[in-house]
Amino acid sequence: MTARIIDGKAVAAGLRQRIAARVAGLGYRPGLRVVRVGDDPASGVYVRNKDKAAKEVGFDSATIALPAETTEAELLAVVAQLNADPAVDGILVQLPLPPQIRAEVVISAVAPEKDADGFHPLNAGRLASGQAGLVPCTPKGVMHLLAASGAVLPGARAVVLGRSNIVGRPMAQLLLAADCTVTIVHSRTRDLPAECRRAEILVAAVGRAEMVRGDWIAEGATVIDVGINRLADGRLVGDVAYAEAAARAEAISPVPGGVGPMTIACLLENTLDAAIARRAPRGG
Numbered sequence: 001m002t003a004r005i006i007d008g009k010a011v012a013a014g015l016r017q018r019i020a021a022r023v024a025g026l027g028y029r030p031g032l033r034v035v036r037v038g039d040d041p042a043s044g045v046y047v048r049n050k051d052k053a054a055k056e057v058g059f060d061s062a063t064i065a066l067p068a069e070t071t072e073a074e075l076l077a078v079v080a081q082l083n084a085d086p087a088v089d090g091i092l093v094q095l096p097l098p099p100q101i102r103a104e105v106v107i108s109a110v111a112p113e114k115d116a117d118g119f120h121p122l123n124a125g126r127l128a129s130g131q132a133g134l135v136p137c138t139p140k141g142v143m144h145l146l147a148a149s150g151a152v153l154p155g156a157r158a159v160v161l162g163r164s165n166i167v168g169r170p171m172a173q174l175l176l177a178a179d180c181t182v183t184i185v186h187s188r189t190r191d192l193p194a195e196c197r198r199a200e201i202l203v204a205a206v207g208r209a210e211m212v213r214g215d216w217i218a219e220g221a222t223v224i225d226v227g228i229n230r231l232a233d234g235r236l237v238g239d240v241a242y243a244e245a246a247a248r249a250e251a252i253s254p255v256p257g258g259v260g261p262m263t264i265a266c267l268l269e270n271t272l273d274a275a276i277a278r279r280a281p282r283g284g
């Protein structure tokens, strides 16, 4: 058996089309600002793809590029200006940040209602307590992929490999909210392969190239590969050894063309939702 491919490019294109249709009916252009400090190469691709996608759906999108030696105070001043700008609906500060800047301080400075990344502790807390808020883009994109692939979530055993604030933790919260039986596994887990083999739904988000081997996958599982790792030879690979896993899984998302495009589409979705919530409050 070889697995069905979960086509993130196609699912993301559909989502962007629905976003464009909603934007067309608004009467204004949702504003997105991406703030980039320095020149992390992984962020470069992402910023370019995002800006193109945002313009295609009718957003007012711009990237603010700051030099690598920007101080924390200078970055906080830029964030404060965006927080106060009524034309700005979504703010994203690219991670990683240079070492002189504390990411958690900057993340907490973004107005929660403009937090397009869903990284602010208020939004993380809302997600963890089952309240509505802005949800991190990558885990949200994974939920869209699972829905598109036809996975039945209630009661399913879901294993999340990785516990980052950006992917693993919010991923587990979303799967829990969808009534999965959720296990989070990580670098200190005893017998990772055995834990992963119990998964009917496996989400790999560790950032280690091809760490998940074929024999970690249960026959018939749905595998979502969040990792985007560039090898020395320039190839992009996921956290899952794709060919081995595809021989056992029922469905699998590839890298590239899986979760990556969904992350960008969900950034647009978050910005649109933030615009609507902020500009048309209840009763307004």
Ligand SMILES: Nc1nc(=O)c2c([nH]1)NC[C@@H]1CN(c3ccc(C(=O)N[C@@H](CCC(=O)O)C(=O)O)cc3)C=[N+]21
Binding pocket: 042, 043, 045, 046, 049, 092, 093, 094, 095, 096, 117, 137, 228, 236, 255, 256, 257, 258, 259, 260, 261, 263, 264
């Ligand atoms: N505050 C913040 N939020 C982020 O969401 C964030 C960030 N910082 N810093 C950098 C990472 C990286 N990231 C990617 C998103 C999409 C693709 C993507 O679309 N990848 C394509 C391929 C791209 C290629 O060909 O290189 C794919 O997987 O098919 C890649 C990388 C978001 N990030």
